[in-house]
Amino acid sequence: MNKFIVNVIIKFIVVLICGTIAFLCVYHDYSLYSKPIGKITTVKTSGEKQQIQAEIKNGEEKGQFRDIELKYDKALVYDQKYHKGDVVFLDSELKTITGVKRDHWVAAAVILLLGMLLGFGGRKGFFTTVCFVADIVIFIAMTLLYVKGVDILLMTVVSCLLFAFILLFLVSGASRVTLISFFVTIGALAVVGLLCFALIWKTANMGYEYLDFLPEPYTVKQANHLFLSQIMIGCLGAIIDIAVTITACSVELIRKTPDISTKALVDSAKEVADDITGTMINVVFFTNLAAIIPIFIISMRNDIGFVTVLKYDAFFEITRFLAGAIGILITIPLSVMASSMFLRKGEKR
Structure with missing residues (x-):
């Protein structure tokens, strides 16, 4: 055999x-x-x-x-x-x-x-397991600190940095691709976070009474921070996946063809992105859809209209999905630009 x-x-x-x-x-x-x-x-x-x-x-x-x-x-x-x-x-x-x-x-x-x-999974499977355990420990610590009164948004920012660092460097190892992917991930997450921050603070009434599991009593600031934290953590996985894939592709193209033009690099990366972007956006969509299915079933069974549920109860899931999709699309050009900038600067030196 x-x-x-x-x-x-x-x-x-x-x-x-x-x-x-x-x-x-x-x-x-x-x-x-x-x-x-x-x-x-x-x-x-x-x-x-x-x-x-x-x-x-x-x-x-x-x-x-x-x-x-x-x-x-x-x-x-x-x-x-x-x-x-x-x-x-x-x-x-x-x-x-x-x-x-x-x-x-x-x-x-x-x-x-x-x-x-x-x-x-072999060696990578072992490091993935270690990463999984480490992420659980970080999340538990984050929850305990939140209960003690530490700001949830501050902890989310720190946790996202740790999640990305541990995942990339443990699973992918220390390399140029990993380093570039880490900075691209943080950059894309920062852009998404700032966009959502601006939209949330510009919106007069977010209807937080429909946000599930929001501790009461709460202030608008606390609710804003909690919702923004949900968005950032929800985007992180998809952003890391896209960052690693596009960065690895760009690095390999630059390594094999050092004189490749920026346009050719972007076109090549775009072809790779076309194959995975739709899939990743659908992953984010169905993940958020799964969370709202019970609400739709219970609400509509009690004669609450589909549009009403969509407008109030599903609003936060839709927002999280849109933020995740935007994060995926932002990561692609950031990965190409970062790969081109860091690698070509290194070659000139």
Whole structure:
């Protein structure tokens, strides 16, 4: 059998075994929770009522059974219908269900992702994993500092610098392409940020009462900073991707043809950009669309018009999408200009 195929099979088996062990460990981590946890053993459904028996999995009542009676709405918007085998959180009196324990499915997805990165990505997969963990740590630190009163916009600017630096230099390594891509990313992000900053501060009423998860009470300044932070972080990934691709293309063209004219360089970069720009803009579009789908469904089911939802609830997602698309388009000429300027200056010296 081909050696490559054997290696792939071995890696797959190792990932599968490690993933299964980790999944089972998380599935049975009841003792790590302070909240009471129960596993549903029997369910009797009658109309919109459910008679549930659950076995307590942690705490002083561990091993005992509790009978719970629940009602649920057929629309299942705010309620949930439970089934035998579901693992659920209970209130302190063990009389009602407060939520479903889903951490094992999240763990399974994370384990699968990390396993594939480490198993099939090789060295770059390892550094991508390190970068992923570092980004999570930065985000957690950013959240904790925000809770303590540090300005969210200031932390977002610093975090974006760290996100871009760690991602580019860990995954791509230290090179001219990486350095140029880093400066292009920061430049494009700054342009998008300044444009949005000007538009937000010039708009009298942004309708922040429709912005989801905005802590109350809030000032207009705090809301502006939070929304601008969302825009910057939302743009970052797409901008980095375009910056690396166009910069690498421009650097290679200049290296192979040192006397290439600026027009020819721009035309060549434009051909590459045409192949990826549409795809990346659609990625940004569908990412923001996914966030607003539940709002559309719930609103229209309650006889709220499509245009009304689009005007109020979807306004912020549309703005984030437009900012991301503008960021992608701005990154292309910046990448070409930066590559041409830095490399040709280096050659003259």
